[in-house]
Amino acid sequence: MNADALRRWLAEPRTAAYRFPVHAVIDAYQHYGKHSVPAEWTVLLRCARDRLPEVPDPNELLATLLNILLDKSDGRFDYRSYLALPLIPIPDPDDSPQPAHRLLARRDRLHTLLLTDLIAFELQALDTTSAPLPLQRPDLALVTKRLRHAVRAATPALRRLSFVIPDAGSPLANARRLAASVAISQGTSAQQMLRTTMLPVSRVHDEWMFIRVLQTFELTFGLLAVDLAAIITAAQGGQLPTLGARLSFAAALLRETTPLWSLLATLQPAAFHSFRVHTDGASAIQSRAYKLCESLCRTPDPDRLHSAAYLSVPDVQARISSGQATIADLLAAIHSDERTVAEQPALADGLREFTAAVHQWRRTHYRLAVRMLGTDQRGTGDTPGTPYLLRSRDTPLFEGPDATDPSQASR
Incomplete structure (x- = not known):
């Protein structure tokens, strides 16, 4: 379970947000568990989040995902980030009205x-x-x-x-x-x-x-x-x-x-x-x-x-x-x-x-x-x-x- 795909993306993040190795990252988190993910992954994901502004067509979902992945290292871990609720389109009274x-x-x-x-x-x-x-x-x-x-x-x-x-x-x-x-x-x-x-x-x-x-x-x-x-x-x-x-x-x-x-x-x-x-x-x-x-x-x-x-x-x-x-x-x-x-x-x-x-x-x-x-x-x-x-x-x-x-x- 190595981070080579993430390193390759970091070498040229301008390619596009959708090229980000989401599956490799999720596989790593499910393999180790968020609490025990090696520090190497945390460092690389922080670099990825910092470099998102370089992506020509920023992906808001990717930015949200990175914040959820890094919640423990950021000191922001809570119920919403644990359940990744920002990535689930949960109905909300503040959304635009729908039938x-x-x-x-x-x-x-x-x-x-x-x-x-x-x-x-x-x-x-x-x-x-x-x-x-x-x-x-x-x-x-x-x-x-x-x-x-x-x-x-x-x-x-x-x-x-x-x-x-x-x-x-x-x-x-x-x-x-x-x-x-x-x-x-x-x-x-x-x-x-x-x-x-x-x-x-x-x-x-x-x-x-x-x-x-x-x-x-x-x-x-x-x-x-x-x-x-x-x-x-x-x-x-x-x-x-x-x-x-x-x-x-x-x-x-x-x-x-x-x-x-x-x-x-x-x-x-x-x-x-x-x-x-x-x-x-x-x-x-x-x-x-x-x-x-x-x-x-x-x-x-x-x-x-x-x-x-x-x-x-x-x-x-x-x-x-x-x-x-x-x-x-x-x-x-x-x-x-x-x-x-x-x-x-x-x-x-x-x-x-x-x-x-x-x-x-x-x-x-x-x-x-x-x-x-x-x-x-x-x-x-x-x-x-x-x-x-x-x-x-x-x-x-x-x-x-x-x-x-x-x-x-x-x-």
Whole structure:
């Protein structure tokens, strides 16, 4: 595993950014693990980043990738760089508005790509000893269980995309058929995204699955944040009849992630602790997409707004400080307007469904964290860890005496 291709590019970087040896660099990072990449690679990649201005047609994606590759040596390693989130087109309320069906289709395609990449990796590790991340491989029974959950997690999105995979009779056969079918339909940009967003810190097999599952959660919460922002805008424009239905759909999308928890539960505790020691600084408490969703439901209490949860996402904190509208604000307006009484039953149903889905997600997250870490374990980067998850598990999603039932809130 040498750096000759990178040295050749450095000898003449003016050739073009697309000639950069991306595959050689990614192979090296997957071979060593980001935490243990030899200093030689770090020095050469720093030189490459410094010389990017010499490239006639600068490639923004390459600049982003180099920053992610060098995050540990730069002292910038965090949740976003660990998961390479800047290289995944996660839906965002600040992006140019797009029709809801297009955003859902984009999320479904990315969701499917990430999960089928995980499936392909697990199958490769079964079939050959040359697969990356060779340490602490799970046994066949655990891999089979993992593949079954991965296919289940991908199925709702596949159905919406009209991508039907006939049952082949066994979890392994189903997984092979799905991986082969999706691989055929992959374009160059999809392949590049999958390659550049798998930068594990270790050589431990299970880290591949861990990264892909967290990335799929980020996709879902990104889309939910867009949906919540759109719901607020629609309600402000007087489109109240659709509010309950859109919240019900958001709840359904979140419930679809349930198999991801079953998939993540196949993580071997010993394997998790082996690579977790190298993830200091990267914690899910830094998830921007989740904080957007939470803050769009209601304005966080001051102690939470100024806690590590929001200090790690300063742009979300700034949105809140500038007066970001929330679902709770809409509820307050609805409760004061008797003309909306006719729409309240559907709205109440949507609120109840979405609240239940979020609380179920939080409780499942807490249970899995306790299984892996125990009840009093600090999180990475000395974040609050499971005690924090316990406190936030049942935090009200909306405000009011009975915020999931608008007909009761003014009583």
